[in-house]
Amino acid sequence: MSSLMHLLRLGLLAFSCLFWAAGLAILTLGVWAQISLADYMLLSANRYPNAPLILLATGAAVTAWGFLGCLGVVANLPAVLKAYGFFQLAALVAGLAAGLSGLFYREDIAGGFRSGLQRAVGGYAEDEGRADALDGLQRALACCGAEGWRDWLTSDWNGTSAALPDSCCARRKGCKNRPLPSDAAEGVEAAGIHPHGCFGKVFSLVNDNVFHIAATVLGLAFAQVGGIAMTFPLKGYGVARYRELFQVPRFPRNMSGLAFGGPPG
CATH class of the missing domain: 1.10.1450.10 (Tetraspanin)
Structure with missing residues (x-):
């Protein structure tokens, strides 16, 4: 069991490092879009004024959570791993929504x-x-x-x-x-x-770039499934190890049968 958990920890650590690197890439893309594409956004009849800011916010969030994921694995912090798992679940839903929207609305853009x-x-x-x-x-x-x-x-x-x-x-x-x-x-x-x-040139540029960005986002979203599958077992194992090391008692879920005045007769 311990060898399996060790492999899971290594796998989740590698995944978290990649997740952190992806956050840095999205953050860099947001900075580039804010600097280079701000003027071009003015030429679209469909207003996307906050698109670069959304990339910046997403990149910052993914970078921060990727770092916390690495910290949770290395320091074996169950609470951090639990929060990281729920963030990955949210990233899965958001990534699917963003990727599919990009694919379906390319012609609209x-x-x-x-x-x-x-x-x-x-x-x-x-x-x-x-x-x-x-x-x-x-x-x-x-x-x-x-x-x-x-x-x-x-x-x-x-x-x-x-x-x-x-x-x-x-x-x-x-x-x-x-x-x-x-x-x-x-x-x-x-x-x-x-x-x-x-x-014609803008259409080719937008069509190709949106397709590749949407495909990348969908790939990252599906990758969250592997991260989620590794995070929650490690979180449960971390809680068990914490109780074992610090001798934390496991209380029964139903406390109604216990009497506080003395031992049961």
Whole structure:
């Protein structure tokens, strides 16, 4: 029995270390999302303002509980192991919900970016923050407009002229303030304009990344089953060892038959 418990302790310790490392990875992802993706969030018609903060909070919680799990295993603390087991159960439910939501709502997320990009192009002159985010996206992904550069022809920013923002230019020389080209692809490339719209690139980026993130979250969620299966037997074994070492008496569950005035007659 003791050898089995020893193997369980080693297994749970390894799992807790991986759980702690996963928390650090989620925390790092949250910091990156908060710094790098905050502007891009402005371009979605579906508002996800707290998504990076949720990643930060989740990463911090998983990191803290992973450390407590390691502490509970090493120091053989039954109360900590019990709390750790219930946290893993909550992480299992939350991970399944988050992972399945990410898989089922990928197209909804991408559709929100389509509507948001169209709105950002149409109201380019009205919202400076969204305009800066759109310029950054067009430069980063080498794209122009939502579906293509012709989206700018109907933008309020154009007025009576027909021009494109500098962020649509693949090269500045010969692109800025020149007449817009024909629909032919060679004319667009000759003008130095990014030939592709931003939505197609954003859709591929979001679709691929959300799928991988959701699959990873689901994998971590199912991994909690192994952690739970190891935690609660160790918790029970730890309680038994505590009673044995410190000679804590085990009281009967039903105390109604005991008399406090003396021994029973």
